[in-house]
Amino acid sequence: MDLPTLMLTLTATSFLLAVALWLPTARTSRIRRTEVYLSGEPQAHFKLSLVEVAWAIRYVMQRLYKTLVEQVQSGLFNDWFAFSLPYLLLLAVLLYMALGG
Amino acid sequence: MHAVAAAPALLVAIAFALPLASLRIRRASFFHGVALLATSVALLLTLYGYTYVSSSGKPLVYRMGGWPPPLGIVYEVDPLSALLAAYTALVLVAIVAYSSWYLGEDSGLPYYYALLLGLESGLLGIYYTGDVFNLFVMIEVLGITCYGLVAYYRSTREAVEASFKYAFFGAIAGLLYFLAAVLVYASFGSLTMGFVAAFSRPVYRLIYGNLAAVLIWGNITAAVGVVLALSLWTFTFKAGVFPNHFWLPDAHPAAPTPISAVLSGLVVNAGAYASIRFLYTVFGVYDPLSEFYELSNYVKVVLLSVGGISALFASIMMVIQSDVKRLIAYSTIMHLGLVFTGFSLGTSEGVRASVYHILTHTAGKALLFMSAGVAIEVSRTRRIPELRAVGRVYKLAGLSIVLSSLSLVGLPPLAGFFSKLALYQAYVESGHFEMVAVLLISSAIALLGYLKVVYPTVFGEPPVSSGVSRLRGPELAVALALLVALLLVLNPPVVGGILEQASRAATDASRYIDEALNAFVDYVSRLHPAPGG
Numbered sequence: 001m002d003l004p005t006l007m008l009t010l011t012a013t014s015f016l017l018a019v020a021l022w023l024p025t026a027r028t029s030r031i032r033r034t035e036v037y038l039s040g041e042p043q044a045h046f047k048l049s050l051v052e053v054a055w056a057i058r059y060v061m062q063r064l065y066k067t068l069v070e071q072v073q074s075g076l077f078n079d080w081f082a083f084s085l086p087y088l089l090l091l092a093v094l095l096y097m098a099l100g101g
Numbered sequence: 102m103h104a105v106a107a108a109p110a111l112l113v114a115i116a117f118a119l120p121l122a123s124l125r126i127r128r129a130s131f132f133h134g135v136a137l138l139a140t141s142v143a144l145l146l147t148l149y150g151y152t153y154v155s156s157s158g159k160p161l162v163y164r165m166g167g168w169p170p171p172l173g174i175v176y177e178v179d180p181l182s183a184l185l186a187a188y189t190a191l192v193l194v195a196i197v198a199y200s201s202w203y204l205g206e207d208s209g210l211p212y213y214y215a216l217l218l219g220l221e222s223g224l225l226g227i228y229y230t231g232d233v234f235n236l237f238v239m240i241e242v243l244g245i246t247c248y249g250l251v252a253y254y255r256s257t258r259e260a261v262e263a264s265f266k267y268a269f270f271g272a273i274a275g276l277l278y279f280l281a282a283v284l285v286y287a288s289f290g291s292l293t294m295g296f297v298a299a300f301s302r303p304v305y306r307l308i309y310g311n312l313a314a315v316l317i318w319g320n321i322t323a324a325v326g327v328v329l330a331l332s333l334w335t336f337t338f339k340a341g342v343f344p345n346h347f348w349l350p351d352a353h354p355a356a357p358t359p360i361s362a363v364l365s366g367l368v369v370n371a372g373a374y375a376s377i378r379f380l381y382t383v384f385g386v387y388d389p390l391s392e393f394y395e396l397s398n399y400v401k402v403v404l405l406s407v408g409g410i411s412a413l414f415a416s417i418m419m420v421i422q423s424d425v426k427r428l429i430a431y432s433t434i435m436h437l438g439l440v441f442t443g444f445s446l447g448t449s450e451g452v453r454a455s456v457y458h459i460l461t462h463t464a465g466k467a468l469l470f471m472s473a474g475v476a477i478e479v480s481r482t483r484r485i486p487e488l489r490a491v492g493r494v495y496k497l498a499g500l501s502i503v504l505s506s507l508s509l510v511g512l513p514p515l516a517g518f519f520s521k522l523a524l525y526q527a528y529v530e531s532g533h534f535e536m537v538a539v540l541l542i543s544s545a546i547a548l549l550g551y552l553k554v555v556y557p558t559v560f561g562e563p564p565v566s567s568g569v570s571r572l573r574g575p576e577l578a579v580a581l582a583l584l585v586a587l588l589l590v591l592n593p594p595v596v597g598g599i600l601e602q603a604s605r606a607a608t609d610a611s612r613y614i615d616e617a618l619n620a621f622v623d624y625v626s627r628l629h630p631a632p633g634g
Contacts, residue, residue, distance in 0.1 A: 068417070084270075094330075
């Protein structure tokens, strides 16, 4: 690898590492939870209701929804990056290695 | 200046002029009128660009400031980019007409339209540009205007918070794409997409050996893997595809309804277009003549996975939403996931189906947001169980909600059916039957979500009379009727040829490359005319 490419790759890698190292420290016990969205779906929004068209699927998939809302669409930045950052690393490693880098 | 290049420049000029004009002019009708005029002129210019490019049979290269590629920035407009630009301009005319009804005498009109026209300029710039760095600039123009428009209701916590989240993620995405652009220049020695495309294919390096020897100073093989990783991450963020979708369900509902329609119907398309342009034209990942063809299987697996997960995840999340705009926002994630699965197949049928689905989704989604906005207006709430049956007092709005929902579900004879059928055919022809299952399951689950919106707004309780007084005026009717017409006319006999030309432009990069190289050769030959010439 030539020098400019190596330098840029190292810069990019160090940036990603810095973010990865920063994430655990960014976790604080004093997380501000606002009443507005933050991407979380409040529990009350998926209680069983016979009058709604989608009641059956909501009932059948209650556990799935609980997992999705609490683990995926939680609304916390840290949780978002837990998905987005590995996706970036996967892309980078996969495509770089695929070209024999 | 060529008429095609005039559209983004005109829109930016008017965007800057509007806040200045507001120092002297207070009348709301002035700002509505100027915005409608500007978007209409932009529509005419983009339509002219489309007819020019499609009839000439080759991409148009516009050299900014007269500088030839690779020294200067160029716009390179082919049938794919010209089609998406003209379609964007058409839908924005409907959205500006709707805005004039929705915002009425709002005091923030100069800034609203300044941002909206800036947004349109950014979108057209993304479609037209033939330069990797200029694409970064246009992505930032688009992003910054979007952040401002999401925070338009800046007195509400929801809007400020959603805008902040969008901007935070957007800043990271912009930084990563910027790094990708730097890597492209550090390795290829050029930022012109046509030149990068040429140097990605060994046959062109053979023909233009001297040029390649001067420009290429880095290890392009090592760089392209990282460039594509950074770019695709940014483009999936722009498109709102899993796992980079997190900002979208907050940002789209928090914006004013016409902006929700723009974000969900038009802005996300930029990410899909840029992905197609990079994968097919610039680096030729799916082109056997490209040096990076061996990436095709890896890219296909990753994008099919994220697209499929997006479609399933978002359709499941649609079912539990109680906020109508949030439900429609999840539907956007689902449809863009399907778009990504189409073009990641690596076939011309897949690209054709993806472009087709972009067109039908844009019309359906903009119409659903706008008609749901009418229901929100008369019901004074976004909570689905409390929405009133706007269809009982304003038939066109009710019809729009039904037609747009059914089109997004994929029921015939509406446009969404034909684009989903095209996706289905592309999956089957490439042997990806698992994606057929994803398409059918996500559509079936999403149907439950759409029915949640249709039922109260068409068959529910009628609205109170005080809320319906605003449902008059030609602007609203024109905006809804235009998009309803699009859902009815976007069928294969009408758009088949247009889509064929666009998908051929995407999958066959030779003309795109030739025109960029010719622009350079022409310039040099004029500097040094042949003896006796």
